[in-house]
Amino acid sequence: MKRLTRFGLGLCVALVLAVTACTGPATETPGAPGTGSGSAAGGGTINIYLYQEPAGLFGPLAPASGPDGQVNSLIFQGLLGSDPNFELQPILAESYEISPDAKTFTFKLKPDLKWNDGEPLTSADVLFTYNAVANPKAKSAAASMFSSIVGAKEVTDGKADTVSGITAPDDHTVVVKTAEPNVGLLAQIGPILILPKHVLGEIPIGELYDNEYFRNPTVTSGPFKFVEYKTSQYVHVEANEHANPKPKLSDVYLKPMTSDVATAALGNGELDVATVSPLDLETIKGFDQIAVQEKLGAGFVRLGLNQSRDHFKDERVRQAFLYATNRADLVQKVLLGKAVVQNSDFYTPRAPEDLNEYAYDPAKAKQLLADAGWDSSREIDLMWVPGQRDRDASATIVQSQLKEVGVNVKLRQVQPSEISKIYGDKDFDMVLYGGGNYAISSDNVSVITSCDKHYPNGGNINYFCDPALDKIMKEANGTVDEAKRNELYAQAARISNEKADLFWLYSPMGLWAVNKRVQGFQAPGSQEVPFWDPASWSISGQ
Structure with a gap:
């Protein structure tokens, strides 16, 4: 982190009743037992507003999408992530270093990482993911982020299948080398969501993007695991028993709806967390059970x-x-x-x-x-x-x-x-x-x-x-x-x-309305930003 700070990167996410009838369970009363099937200690379920309907293509290959990215942040993880202060922090990585010439980036993975099916998560998964995302044949929207890495051009030109500048000396180390100094590379590839090689590794690169996995990503490494996405209703995720640390909630439902419906749902307890329009702020502040967090977003x-x-x-x-x-x-x-x-x-x-x-x-x-x-x-x-x-x-x-x-x-x-x-x-x-x-x-x-x-x-x-x-x-x-x-x-x-x-x-400004029974939620900025540290979310009294 000292090297990162020195480079400045740390400085450098009837109507209401009709909705709730089709969008998963309503918010539980404080102290009630969780309704989900997850195994988190304490358990409980919360409902979160999605400002748009997800496109439904999850993972690192699809074009950036705010609501899909928020779902991703519950079920997938990258080596690094951006915290609420817009500073890079280790997620799957235990540590990372940048060489003095900003041409070599070394990541050390945390020990004993696992996918939610119990299989180990190693540097081989990182190499598989980075090579897939860097390959234009995979239709990756982030392929250009790898262009400065040694060997990326050969992959782009079809002369190689893997990027020679991305290597794994051992199961817990990943090294990325660039042809020239690239200070911003860490912030671009560090947060890329890692995919399971043991699930996707045998799929031809040209068929990867269209694989059903990205619509039903049941094997991931995040604190929650994907259950289902019901279009225009909800995305349901439940606790991942192999996560470390384990989540404190059992289930999360993410519900797309219009902002006016979301405001009403906050008032009657159908939602626990939502971004709100400034036009609704005075109404929200009138709800005794709701606290408001404000933060200037990192986008526009x-x-x-x-x-x-x-x-x-x-x-x-x-x-x-x-x-x-x-x-x-x-x-x-x-x-x-x-x-x-x-x-x-x-x-x-x-x-x-x-x-x-x-x-x-x-x-x-x-x-x-x-x-x-x-x-x-x-x-x-x-x-x-x-x-x-x-x-x-x-x-x-x-x-x-x-x-x-x-x-x-x-x-x-x-x-x-x-x-x-x-x-x-x-x-x-x-x-x-x-x-x-x-x-x-x-x-x-x-x-x-x-x-x-x-x-x-x-x-x-x-x-x-x-x-x-x-x-x-x-x-x-x-x-x-x-x-x-x-x-x-x-x-x-x-x-x-x-x-x-x-x-x-x-x-x-990101204006986040949060039910006071929800603990650990930190406003990530404007409404499009991925959530931070969802494993720490809990319900008071549970």
Whole structure:
């Protein structure tokens, strides 16, 4: 951890009755026996709100998805994880080191790790997982994160089956070597969820992504094990008797519903934990049994503009959209001040103070659009997954304010299961979404900006590309000196700000309502962030 700190990575997740009738058991009264089949000491069941329906493709290969990631955080584990302070902590790893030149990363696994079927979890599972995720044939959304590792290019080019720079000297050690300094690699590959080689190791790499395991991942290493996912109802997980430490709960139900229904369910005891809209905060504070935790998230809410389409390639158009939208007013009126306006891709508390704030200026927006030759008869679509009050309101506000400057926007609601195909087909103009963790390491920004990380090779779903930005990001990530690295990231933030690579809205406060009977829950930030240390959750009196 001393080496990690030195590199700065630690600095650098009738209606109500109708819902409860089909979404698993209601919350137990304090002191009641658990209803699940898990074997945790104390036991008990809690119900957690999911802000969206999961796509239902669990594990490390699928594109990032907030609700799926929250399910993953209960059943899967990586070598490392991000704690509520956005610092990397060992999970499956007992310790880790970075060489002084930031080219060798060594992980020591905890002793006696087991999968939930009792089989040992060793470095062979890590090698299997990393080689699968690094291989484009596996359709992995995270393959580009391995590009700097020695031997990764040979795998990408089809000249090798495994990455030579990832080795396991013994059952408890994994060593990763990069061709050049890569300070941010730890934050990118450390949290990757580890898969069981003894379950998946014989499956041809080209067939791995479509294997039923990822829809029904019954063999995992997390504190809970997967039981079932009933679409539009719940995901059920139960205690893993082979986990170390063992969870204190027997069962957890994760329930997708709209935010207004979630607020009512918190009030009548049908939910124990939920993120809440700022508009519902006063109502929530009126519930005697509920405590509220607040934390600024490590990501942000944005609109991705599809720059594979000619009408979004001109940065003046993207800048105009920012000027046309009163984002400060949106934060105050829709989020009641429980957010900060975002003006670059970087974690707001670390962004330089001299960024263009794109203050609301419709006249300037109109001029920029005219200069760019914007066709006022063109209709563009704004796509988003409905169900959260702040995002629903944001979509409507953006539509209205863009109309005032001559941009016609058609709202298009979609479901989570449609997202990956829409991205892959580039079948959208604008998509409103949120998330990301840009606090754990500023290099994570490269996942959504780099020219070589266009979807599906990374999280750059708006197909932006700026070689100058890529060059500075690469230089920063290869700079061991923290002060020099931070100055380079500041330069990168200024380029991001000028190019308006994304249509930034706001970085929200995570507002988590937690029933007082639930102990050990720590707000992970905004609503999309994976949960932290679910093994420690318990019910008071049990």
